[in-house]
Amino acid sequence: MPVKTISYEELIPGYEFPPATYELSASLVSKYLKAVDSAGDGFVPPLAVTACAIAAMTGSFSLPSGIIVIHASQELEFFKLVPIGTTIECHIGVAQKITRGKMSMLILEFEVFDKGKEKVQSGRATIALPT
Amino acid sequence: MLTEIQEGKALNSVVKHITQEKINLYAEASGDFNPIHLDESFAATTPLGGTIAHGMLNLAYVSEMMTSAFGRSWLSGGKLRAKFKEPARPGDTLTINGKIDCVEQKDDVSYANCSFECRNQKGEMIVTGETIVKLSSDKE
Numbered sequence: 001m002p003v004k005t006i007s008y009e010e011l012i013p014g015y016e017f018p019p020a021t022y023e024l025s026a027s028l029v030s031k032y033l034k035a036v037d038s039a040g041d042g043f044v045p046p047l048a049v050t051a052c053a054i055a056a057m058t059g060s061f062s063l064p065s066g067i068i069v070i071h072a073s074q075e076l077e078f079f080k081l082v083p084i085g086t087t088i089e090c091h092i093g094v095a096q097k098i099t100r101g102k103m104s105m106l107i108l109e110f111e112v113f114d115k116g117k118e119k120v121q122s123g124r125a126t127i128a129l130p131t
Numbered sequence: 132m133l134t135e136i137q138e139g140k141a142l143n144s145v146v147k148h149i150t151q152e153k154i155n156l157y158a159e160a161s162g163d164f165n166p167i168h169l170d171e172s173f174a175a176t177t178p179l180g181g182t183i184a185h186g187m188l189n190l191a192y193v194s195e196m197m198t199s200a201f202g203r204s205w206l207s208g209g210k211l212r213a214k215f216k217e218p219a220r221p222g223d224t225l226t227i228n229g230k231i232d233c234v235e236q237k238d239d240v241s242y243a244n245c246s247f248e249c250r251n252q253k254g255e256m257i258v259t260g261e262t263i264v265k266l267s268s269d270k271e
């Protein structure tokens with residue numbers, strides 16, 4: 001998990017968060033499969049990997065009290081399956097920050113690698129912050 | 132999995148019922164404890180009027196449909212683009228439908244371009260989007 005958070009105001013395009021590391025343990029995958037009502041097949045579901053990356057993104061910055069974050073859109077590309085027990089590293093950066101009237105939009109990009117530095121997946125999330 | 136990759140072919144639908152318990156479980160599994168998903172009294176004071184499911188929970192159901200249709204071709208060679216239109220709420224029943232819009236050849240590799248939509252029991256669009264699957268040799 002990220003060790004520190006920065007404020008929303010400090011986020012600027014080009015900013016890169018410190019990499020976040022997760023162990024995709026059997027208990028985490030089991031919890032995930034139960035939550036999404038799905039049977040496992042011995043591999044980590046790609047969306048479980050994405051969930052870690054999204055949590056790393058949204059947990060990396062702090063917002064003023066009472067502000068809610070809405071996930072507006074998501075792009076994903078899967079490159080490889082990883083076995084249960086894999087440790088992944090999420091690299092996250094700020095691509096764009098847009099303010100339109102009373103709505104702020106933050107576009108974050110991420111890449112996930114396994115321990116062998118092979119890319120597991122990449123993605124781009126747009127989150128909206130009504131102010 | 133699909134036995135035929137044909138333009139216009141519908142993918143098997145996925146139907147899921149959303150409960151607060153599933154949302155809570157998803158928060159634990161993902162580490163996303165945003166109160167808009169979990170704290171009913173807080174969520175009631177926001178413009179959303181109550182707790183909502185994580186967008187990624189809804190996308191997990193889309194991925195289930197794609198996995199059922201394309202297997203590993205999806206899991207290790209899929210691309211997805213999704214827009215979250217409306218929130219899914221506890222008590223909602225979501226139906227995810229998809230179809231193959233076209234099959235393209237690029238550099239001797241086949242790709243299935245699909246579209247999908249996720250609607251609630253009132254017919255409201257919750258998520259819409261497109262996917263691309265690089266078809267492995269056993270699908271060609």
